[in-house]
Each structure stands twice: as C-alpha cells, then as structure tokens.
Amino acid sequence: MIAAGTEQVRQCELEKEMIEDAMNEIELGCVICWMKSEERNSHLEHGGKECEAQGLTITDEANETTIIDADTFRKQIKYAKASKTCKKCGISQKMCNTRQDAKQKCQWPGIAIPVLMTAIRDPIGRNIIRQAGFEAKQVVEEEKEGWKVYAVWCGQARGRRLWGEMVSNSMWVVKEFLVYKSGERIRQFDDGEDEQVEVNDDTLSFEDLDMDMDLDLDLHGDTLILIDSGTVKPTDPEGREQQ
Numbered sequence: 001m002i003a004a005g006t007e008q009v010r011q012c013e014l015e016k017e018m019i020e021d022a023m024n025e026i027e028l029g030c031v032i033c034w035m036k037s038e039e040r041n042s043h044l045e046h047g048g049k050e051c052e053a054q055g056l057t058i059t060d061e062a063n064e065t066t067i068i069d070a071d072t073f074r075k076q077i078k079y080a081k082a083s084k085t086c087k088k089c090g091i092s093q094k095m096c097n098t099r100q101d102a103k104q105k106c107q108w109p110g111i112a113i114p115v116l117m118t119a120i121r122d123p124i125g126r127n128i129i130r131q132a133g134f135e136a137k138q139v140v141e142e143e144k145e146g147w148k149v150y151a152v153w154c155g156q157a158r159g160r161r162l163w164g165e166m167v168s169n170s171m172w173v174v175k176e177f178l179v180y181k182s183g184e185r186i187r188q189f190d191d192g193e194d195e196q197v198e199v200n201d202d203t204l205s206f207e208d209l210d211m212d213m214d215l216d217l218d219l220h221g222d223t224l225i226l227i228d229s230g231t232v233k234p235t236d237p238e239g240r241e242q243q
Helices: 002-027 031-036 049-055 070-076 112-119 123-132 137-142 144-155 169-189
Strands: 058-060 065-068 222-226 232-235
Touching (some): 031 049, 031 112, 031 169, 070 144, 112 123, 123 169, 137 144
Antiparallel strands (some): 058 065, 222 232
C-alpha cells in the first residue's frame, strides 16, 4: 500500500510538472498555434491575439451573427469559491502566483479560455468533457444557450480533488486537454533519440481510437473507460480493468 501511494504521488507530481511546462511554453507565444502543433515552434512566431480572434469567435453561418467569442465566454464563467480557482486566469490557485499574493500577476493569463473553447470542438476534448460530467453536444445543439450552460459548468467546483486540491471543472478540462496535447506534440516532434517512452501493452493511446469519440467506445466487445492520464484501458463486462 505504501509503495502504491508513493507511486501515485510521483505520478501526480510528474503530471503537474507536465502541465506547468506546457503552460510556460504556451505563454511564450500563441496558445492556438501550440495546440494546432503544425510545427514545433510555430506558436513562437506571434502572440495569441490574432489567432484567438479568428479561432475563438463562433459565428452562425446562416446569418453571419456571432454565437460566442472568447471575451463573452470568459465573462459567463463564474468560479465558485469552493473551486479554489483564480478568477483572473482560470487556473488553480494552487498553481497561480495570486495564491501567495493577490497583488501578484497571473503567470499564465489567456490560456484557460482558449483551451476550454478549443476542447469542446475537438473530438478528444469533447470526450474528456463528457467523461468529466458535461454533455458536450449541448454546445453544438443549443448554440448560445449551450455555451452559457457550459460556462456555468466550467465555473463549478469539481467533486474530486486534483493534486490534493479542490479545483473547478474548467481546471480539470484544461489539465486533461493539455496532457493530451503535450503527448500529441511529443509524438509528432520528438524523434525518440533524446527521450525514451515506456509503452504498456495493455494501454491504448488516443491515436489507437479511430472512431467517433462522442459515442460510447467499444473494442472487440470490451468496454473502454477514459482515465486521467489521457489513455483508455480495456475492462471486462463488469467494469474491472483487465490484467
């Protein structure tokens, strides 16, 4: 039990370090281009303002009216006190500089909102959000009202802790989506010579899932469940993980 607890703590520390590294890297340039991962350093060519204006304004193609934009969505999120989330940047107070001193500037401004808006329109992101407890299809089907409901959910405190701390639903989504995108960037840009990644044969990566992620997942009759590390594992009919 002690060994298992120690391993869990180590995994949490590694995961938190990955998120901090990702946000530090994003803060150097454009969050949208970092998530697109077209080139390793394409996000460093400019800041995020121009890309955010193009990528985070959702319009109704029929009448060309704006359904939602980043600024409106940001204002719609009201973080619950119990979520322990910085109201300025949307990142956990456990990580934000403002936890130690409210006069301090957030070190990762402008990251959470683009991630949340991108995740809800991404197949993997929608599955992450659905597994976290929100039916992402509401945003597509109900448009403006759907975005409002999503914003309300994002600001609510999550029922389970993250890294030993209470967090908002939005912070959980940010964490999961950045873990996924970080892994995607590693697979795309690292040649494997500098860093060796251990592969567990009974674990399937997102790349192995060539299917609609919004549907219930099934592989050769086995149910699949999403786990926090951004992977899925086969389970038996009663929901137990197969060895």
